[in-house]
Amino acid sequence: MIVGLEGILQERGADFVVIKAGFFSVQVYMPTSMIAQLGDVGCPVSLHTHLQVKENGLALYGFTSAQGLELFKDLISVSGVGPKTALALLSVFSPEQLVSAIVDGNVKLLSQAPGLGKKTAERIVLELKGKLERSWGEVSSLALLQDDADVVAALVNLGYSLREATNAVSSIAGSSDLSLEEKIKLALRQLASV
Numbered sequence: 001m002i003v004g005l006e007g008i009l010q011e012r013g014a015d016f017v018v019i020k021a022g023f024f025s026v027q028v029y030m031p032t033s034m035i036a037q038l039g040d041v042g043c044p045v046s047l048h049t050h051l052q053v054k055e056n057g058l059a060l061y062g063f064t065s066a067q068g069l070e071l072f073k074d075l076i077s078v079s080g081v082g083p084k085t086a087l088a089l090l091s092v093f094s095p096e097q098l099v100s101a102i103v104d105g106n107v108k109l110l111s112q113a114p115g116l117g118k119k120t121a122e123r124i125v126l127e128l129k130g131k132l133e134r135s136w137g138e139v140s141s142l143a144l145l146q147d148d149a150d151v152v153a154a155l156v157n158l159g160y161s162l163r164e165a166t167n168a169v170s171s172i173a174g175s176s177d178l179s180l181e182e183k184i185k186l187a188l189r190q191l192a193s194v
Contacts, residue, residue, distance in 0.1 A: 003048070026060060034068060092114075092162040120170045
């Protein structure tokens, strides 16, 4: 089993990187948010990996943190959730935001990720809520509240990506006493300042 990979970043793709490790160049699929955390082409990288053996070949999935890897493994253990869906979730949510959404049962927010329907989001919450509560404990203050899902949905409907909307709403955390309209205005200001 390949559990880690160190080498030089040789190439970036939309959802993968190529790492030169010794005499080999290895294609590693990653969440887009974690690809963005890697340095420039030619920089050394170190990844936590998961090797998946399928009938039509092998696929290697990489993560910049052990938490990201463990959350990926938890997600693909859910019936109906494959690696592509798990990567999509980890591309738009940080591990803390994703765990918070699952623990809070925020199906509305989860189902906005590309390729994830409401029934699959409900299954993820049902199968992982208790496990993640035990293993993660208290999630960070960057996590989204149930009410913030409406703000994220409004921003996505205005044309922002789910990741941009999630980050903007996270930045206005602690504004639970504001109305929906006020939260949307604050989030739009945050997005305009970036």
